[in-house]
Amino acid sequence: PPLLLSLSPAPTDRQNSKSLSLWAGGQAAMESPTSAASRVDFYGFLDRMRRPEAADLFRSIKSFLASLSLDEPSAEADGARVQAFFAEMEAAIRGHPLWADATHQEIDHALEGLEKYIMTKLFDRTFAASPEDAAADAEVSDKIGLLQRFVRPHHLDIPKVLNNEASWLIAVKELQKINSFKSPWEKLLCMMSCCQVINNLLLNVSMTNDRTPSGADEFLPILIYITIKANPPQLHSNLKFVQLFRRETKLVSEVEYYLTNLISAKMFIINVNGHSLSMEESEFQKHMESAKLGTQMSVASPSSSQGLATSTSGLQKQIDAEGSRFPFMDSETENLTQAELKQLHGLYRKTVTRYTLLSKALRKLSIDEDQLLASVDDS
Structure with a gap:
């Protein structure tokens, strides 16, 4: 839908309050624990914007959105214009009577x-719009889908002491949440x-095992492995969206370090080869071909899958053997002790429970936000 195409006179204070209240209600329905840190920021902003003294700021916002909608979408150009508007509004807010005594x-x-x-208003225009x-999202996702079938921690030279399935699973779930939100900060x-x-x-490992932390030497390989395990939706577009539309003054220090590492992880995946996975190139290509075959088999019809599986039973057994993931993915069943089997069962129950709760929570977030935003524009 067009973005505030109507250039009608600025709304009254009562209309401003109604519009912001409707929009805020829709946002509240989509909140999750991940966005808790920004909730106070957002509602504090809305509270002040409802006041009569904020009418000039509200007009500026509507005017900017209207002017942007008149031009063809261009991610880089839009990013530059949005950043310039953020800088302009920052100056306006700092000098505004509503924030005269603000910290x-x-x-x-x-x-x-x-x-x-x-x-959030500009999301459809600015996110994965070209x-x-x-195509870039599909390329990354397809490549990760193949790598998931055979890449293991040792291929990335991750020490066994850092193999922690519980922590890795949490990291995977956090990364997979990125498409649940529409603001750069929440992503x-x-x-x-x-x-x-x-x-x-x-x-924790450095403290409990008397090891010297090695920083990026171990951080980036684990992040690459987590990214492969997660195969986060639209990774390319999410990274680009954050780079272009997160306020530039906030992409510094620790935030910049983490974002840069995730971009590096994406580039590693795109350019991956045998050498980067500590294997011969011929072995890497063999794994990739096997993974492609496994993918084709998983999407084929039952009858064709059965015939293909019969002719490649040995290869399929290899794929199945290498395809297991969490937990104890590098362990042989016959080598597991009774205690380990009990632990495995406990971890499985926890994983299923957490996944079920996460699925229910995400379903609750599936309110049609576009309709809520449209109601603001029509107010």
């Missing part, structure tokens, strides 16, 4: 709320949560 943190909260409001982005929170789980794992 630096309160102003930052207002800017977080502004970013979320603007980018055929090139769709970035998912990426950061994933990276912080890995960072905590490295720190």
Whole structure:
């Protein structure tokens, strides 16, 4: 739908309040624990924007959205214009009577709320909007789908002492949440949560095993492996969206480090070869061909799958053997002790329970936000 195409006079204060209330209600229905950190920022921003004194700021926002909708979408051009508007609004907010006595943190909260409001409005225009982005997302997802079938921690030179299925599973789930949100900050929170789980794992292992933390030498390989395990939806588009539309002044320090590492993980996956996985190129190509065959078999009809499986039973057994994941993926069944089997069963029950709860939570977030946003524009 068009973005605020009507250039009608600015709404009254009562209309402003109604529009913001409707939109905020829709956002509340989509909240999740991951976005808890930004909830206060957002509602504090809306609370001030409902006041009569904020009418000039509200007009500026509507005018910007209307002007942007008149031009053809262009991710880079839109990114530059949005960043310029954020800078302009930051100056306006800092000098506005509503924030005359505000602390630096309160102003930052207002800017977080502004970013979320603007980018949710512009989401359909700015996220994965070009055929090139769709193609890049498909390329990354397909490549990861193949790598999932045979890549194991030792292929990335991850020490066994860092093999922690429980922590890895949490990191995977955090990364897979990125498409549940529409603001750059909330998407970035998912990426950061994933990276912080890995960072905590490295720190805990270094403390309990008297090891010297090795930083990126171990962090990046684990992040690559987690990304392969997660195969997060539209990874290319999510990274591009955050790079272009997250306020530039906030992409610094730890945030910049984590984002840069995730971009590096994506590039590693795109350019992966035998050497990068510590194997001969011929062996790598063999694994890739086997993975492609396994993918074809999984999408084929039952009858054709049966015939193909009969002619390649030995290969399929190899694929099945290598395709297991969490937990104890590198263990042989006959070598597991009774205690380990009990632990395995307990981990399985926890995984199923968490997955079920996550699925229920995500279903609750499936409200049609476009209709809610449309109601704001029509108010």
